[in-house]
Amino acid sequence: MQDIIVRPYTPAVLDELQEIEKKMRKRFPDFPAWANWVYLHKPEIKPDNMYVAYEGRQAIGYGHLIPRFAHANDPSHVPNTIYLDMNASLEAEQPERVLDALYEALRARVGEMLVEALPRKTELCIQHYATVHPILDYAAGQGFERVESYRLLQRDLNMEIPDRLVRGNLKIREWELETLADKEKFLAVNKLAFPEESATLEQLEGIISIPHFTTFAAFTPADEVVGVIMVRAEDATAGFIENVFVLPEFRGHGLAEALVAHGLFHLLKQGFQSVLLHVAASNVPACNLYQKAGFEIVKEQIEIRCDWNAQ
CATH class of the missing domain: 3.40.630.30 (Gcn5-related N-acetyltransferase (GNAT))
Known part of the structure; x- marks a missing residue:
């Protein structure tokens, strides 16, 4: 041997x-x-x-x-x-x-x-x-133990996509994230939405490099970003929703639904037949959001962890 x-x-x-x-x-x-x-x-x-x-x-x-x-x-x-x-x-x-x-x-x-x-x-x-x-x-x-499960959800883009209106004076438009200033702005807003996460510039640039990557954001009249959806290609026929978030003070008013609808319309126009995403099973509000948007559970991904210091 x-x-x-x-x-x-x-x-x-x-x-x-x-x-x-x-x-x-x-x-x-x-x-x-x-x-x-x-x-x-x-x-x-x-x-x-x-x-x-x-x-x-x-x-x-x-x-x-x-x-x-x-x-x-x-x-x-x-x-x-x-x-x-x-x-x-x-x-x-x-x-x-x-x-x-x-x-x-x-x-x-x-x-x-x-x-x-x-x-x-x-x-x-x-x-x-x-x-x-x-x-x-x-x-x-x-010594790894299960700590979370993530659902892989899928939606047929040939199904009718509800046209969700944006309330108030917010506008959803593409955010190209080409400049360093825009990338740093995204990271700052992402931190406000997810205080326990710290995405890095390197991670962001890695995601941006994926084929068909596109970001749409909800902007205030003062050009402040209050919500984001990121979409990309998963393969030749399926798109993928990489990230969706709305700042806490703007939640509960349908903005997340509007961002998701915007992302779905974009992927449909790009010629994709379906769209996938992952969501934590413990994130009940997000699970409900996607269920209402027509997503169905395909399978479950398991997250297991091990304490480095305990080994």
Whole structure:
């Protein structure tokens, strides 16, 4: 039995990883298309945080980290969150050994990154649909526990889209987010809507780079942003709602419904046949909003976490 060696990712091995992933997705269709799409389109996943497992010269698995460190202005209970995922080849004789080697390498990288992070609680996080049980089962054996579930919702864009009017003197229009000032303005407004989240400029620019990415915002007469919807392509026929929010003082007056309708009309005009989004099952107001807009539950994504300091 050969040793399993983990090395940093290089683009030269991408073709091998894509083949490993295609076989995994054939058996588990809900496994993410990391190597076949995300690694190519999301610069947020950096080569320094990507690893490949080898047996001899053959790649037999891969994994990555996406750090989301807490910021100084976050509430004290907000942890550093390190998202991760791994994939062992279905042809590996002992896939658990592959995952063990990758997990050890990823944990070592987390330790390096935490040297420069705020000294607060750190959690490792994995998100997968319930059908991807090999990874979920492995993570459970490493001490990960379920903390949240997210619903994947879908809507047929050929269904009638209610035309929701914007009340008052607000106007919804496209917000191109091309300048640094606009991007920083978005991050500030996003923080007001989600005080416990701290999106970064790097994350925002990664999302903006996705094909067909478009942002619409609700503006006051003073050109202040009070609500946002972000949409993008998911694939050739489906759009995706990346983000929707309304500032607290403007909620409860139908603005969220109007933003969603605006996003749906835009995706329809772009030629998409359907639209998808994720919403936390615990976010009852948002679940109700999307249900009224014609979305239906397709499947459930599970979020599991592990306290880094407890390991």
